[in-house]
Amino acid sequence: MPTDTSYRPHLHRTGLALLIVGGIDIAAWLVCLALDVPYVSSFNIFSVAGGIFLLRGSLRAASIVRRMAISMLALLAAVVLVSPLLQPPGLTLAMVKTHAALALLGGVLLVFTVALMAWLARELGAPPVLAATAAAGLKVRSTRWPIAMGAGIAVLLAGASMALQHTDAAARAIAQARAAHGDGYRYHLSLIQAKETPAGREITGTVSAWNGDGVKTVPFRWVQ
Numbered sequence: 068m069p070t071d072t073s074y075r076p077h078l079h080r081t082g083l084a085l086l087i088v089g090g091i092d093i094a095a096w097l098v099c100l101a102l103d104v105p106y107v108s109s110f111n112i113f114s115v116a117g118g119i120f121l122l123r124g125s126l127r128a129a130s131i132v133r134r135m136a137i138s139m140l141a142l143l144a145a146v147v148l149v150s151p152l153l154q155p156p157g158l159t160l161a162m163v164k165t166h167a168a169l170a171l172l173g174g175v176l177l178v179f180t181v182a183l184m185a186w187l188a189r190e191l192g193a194p195p196v197l198a199a200t201a202a203a204g205l206k207v208r209s210t211r212w213p214i215a216m217g218a219g220i221a222v223l224l225a226g227a228s229m230a231l232q233h234t235d236a237a238a239r240a241i242a243q244a245r246a247a248h249g250d251g252y253r254y255h256l257s258l259i260q261a262k263e264t265p266a267g268r269e270i271t272g273t274v275s276a277w278n279g280d281g282v283k284t285v286p287f288r289w290v291q
Contacts, residue, residue, distance in 0.1 A: 126203050133187065143177070177193055232256055257272070259272035270287075270290070270291060273287070
């Protein structure tokens with residue numbers, strides 16, 4: 068075990084921050100669940116668990132949280148770069164105009180997440196923490212794999228999105244939306260799902276239709 072305890076304040080600060088953020092996230096999720104409002108939990112129980120381990124001085128947890136933070140930073144940076152492949156820029160701008168408040172909230176949450184991940188990576192990668200990790204007989208992990216994993220996930224998502232747009236199902240869904248709303252819109256397949264039913268394979272999803280006046284969400288369904 069390391070005799071130098073100068074690493075402990077780094078673990079205490081990050082652990083407390085994760086515990087607070089995770090607690091707030093879980094509370095927000097429960098409130099939205101009670102009000103039947105959609106909510107995607109970002110930190111939840113994993114943040115709370117990580118915070119508890121860090122507060123207890125776990126250097127193994129510090130290494131794991133640091134690598135996860137670095138991977139998340141790489142993922143977010145890569146998603147920004149490949150975003151035109153995930154969704155047409157025109158649709159993104161139309162959504163921002165149509166739902167300005169939600170777009171602003173999303174932007175604030177994104178900035179907060181980036182700042183939190185960068186702070187976690189810096190704190191848990193501080194020389195006292197790395198020295199204590201080595202002194203405890205734990206391997207000081209390279210940051211290359213977390214970066215590659217985060218960027219790789221974004222690239223895979225972009226590739227899958229592009230491939231999906233060129234499927235027969237996408238063409239059929241967009242054709243249905245165009246038949247209903249005309250050529251005054253541009254169309255993009257946003258969501259598609261398939262499930263087996265007694266009547267056959269049911270295909271459902273939504274197509275986004277947008278122009279200078281706004282965005283419409285057009286649902287579709289058929290049974291193969």
